[in-house]
Amino acid sequence: EIELSNKKESEVEVSGEILISSPGNIQIKLKSPVVKVGANSLATLTVSGTIEEPALWKINEPYLYTAEVVLYADGEEVDSYHSTFGIRSIAYSVEDGFLLNGEELLMKGACMHHDNGLLGAAAFSDAEFRRVKRMKEYGYNAIRTSHNPPSESFLNACDELGVVVIDESFDQWEEAKRPNDYSNYFKEWHIRDVQAMVYRDRNHPSVIMWSFGNEVKERADPDGIEIGKTLANAIKEVDDTRPVTQAVCLFWDNPGKDWDYSEGAFSMLDIGGYNYQYMEYETDHVKFPERMMYGSETFPKFSWENWEMVKRHSYVFGDFVWTGMDYIGESGIGHNTVFDEQSRQQISFLKPWPWYVSWCGDVDILGNKKPQSLYRDVLWGESKLELMAVRPVPEGKSLWISYWGWHDELNSWNWNGYEGVPIKVKIYSSYPEVKLELNGEVIGTAQIDSTDKYTAEFEFPYVPGELKASGMSDGREQESVVLHTTGSASQLELDAEKMVISSDENSLAFINVRSADQKGMVVLTDNSELSVKVSGPAMLQAAGNASPEHQGSFTDDTFSLFRGKGLVIVRSTGELGTITVEVESKGLEPASVVLEAN
DSSP, rough: EEEEEOOOSHHHHHHEEEEOOOOOOOEEEEEEOOOOEEEEEEEEOOOOOOOSOOOOOOSSOOOOOEEEEEEETTTTTEEEEEEOOOOOOEETTTTTEEEEETEEEEEEEEESOOOOGGTTTOOOOHHHOOOOHHHHHTTTOEEEESSOOOOHHHHHHHHTTTEEEEEESOOOOOSSSTTTTTGGHHHHHHHHHEEEHHHHHTTOOTEEEEEESSTTTTSSHHHHHHHHHHHHHHHHHOOOOEEEEEOOOSSSSSOOOOOGGHHHHHHHSSSSSSSGGGHHHHHHHHHTTTOOEEEEEEEEGGHHHHHHHHHHOOTEEEEEESBOOOOOOOOOTTTTEEEETTGGGGGOOSEEEEEBBOOOSOOOSSSOOOOOHHHHHHHHHHHHHHEEEEOOOOOOOOEEOTOEEEEEOEEEOOOOOOOOOOOEEEEOOOSSEEEETTTEEEEEEEEOOOGGTEEEEEEEEEEEEOOOOOEEEEEEEEEEEEEEEEOOEEEEEESSSSSEESSSSSSEEEEEEEOOOTTOOOOOOOOOEEEEEEEEEEEEEEOOOOOOOOOOOOSSSEEETTEEEEEEEEESOOOOOOEEEEEETTEEEEEEEEEEEE
């Protein structure tokens, strides 16, 4: 369909041509009939054709077609449009689950906010692509764009890389969550805005659901049910090929109402989104056997429970953790805090300044995996063996872990100052047996399976050296993971994610910074202060680290490492040439990298 707008004061005769190119560059040309469009009027050209044996858009083979549309008015070319699209089918049922091209898709999902870490809310195409690419490489196949439509660049990346998307519109309807939020504009704009989202995004094969709400206050009230129906109908006026959903939570915002009251919030949905309510899946299935559902938000520390539900029940389509990546705001929502009886009452939901990052992501704001992501690797089969050490809690104190938090652990054997102190070590594994060794001596072995949540724990006094975990099967070692106590940081290392960037002024290069000892091992205890210099046709766009309480400007040419790592982002100035990035720190061997802009 080609939608036309004739802004002339006279009638015109309009026709269109569409050139479709396949992934193999096979071309199909389609022509429309000529239609008359009245003065200052709208019309639609409909063109149809057949693509024989199409290459399907799949998670692991996301084939894309291109469409070049040329519009003629009274025989002259007046406009053109370029679009990509994919060919795929979706179906869903309680019995068969969610099907992509006829095959069941278990959604390994991440909720993602809109910011790009050190870049803030700027939606550079290179940054959006990198963010999606990282998540796909880490095993995620689905993203919920919470709680607003993403940039077009983000969806383009999902199309190209093979990640399905729940495209979300609103975080509030008529009832406000904050004084200056969208509720002030909802009545006037909600229909136009939700349909604008669908019009813009409906050609993206990655989009498989439309979401029109997240934890909206009036979700199950009579007025809210009517609003939900209105939004569902407005979406389906534009696109009736995809299911509609919203994310429904417990009534923490309406004390006195229990989960049963939520029935009305699901009444207009094709698929129900459950925020933090995995424990209701089986009960609700008995009450509402035709309801299909997914975890629209889930706690990281209950990732085993949530994924078990997805594996066990065809009517549970997926699990979307809050969140896939750390974001700026809701500062410290994922923190853990050491406390005693005197300080227990001081534990807060959020953390005060200088905290500014959520710290609830599986991935940090630089794009690096955090411990919970490594555990998820084992749950999803991306890895079969991971090794972690847990920071000891001082005697007489306890550790409080936020619902969105994770244990205070690292894949590190650098625990200076804890020599002789008992330290807990965790092995995450899908092997039936694991073995732990320290400096060549066996600490212990353990049988392990899903009922253990793929986790074995050992505790013993800390001694520096080599810690080795082995995955065992039939008494034989199948693979191992080793952590070493490193030496002091002696050098900096730079790793540019690409050596050539476009001379386009929006082109970015991401350069990972690490401090290493003389053997080249990353020193996770190093938080050195660094300075960066960029020369050639590029500028420093941002530099920083993943600390949730980093103090400093991302645009300064000085920054510190956090756990031995940092990130430098440079931006093309629009010219050709050689770009040199140099990083140095007092007492460390400096490093540099040379890029090309062409």
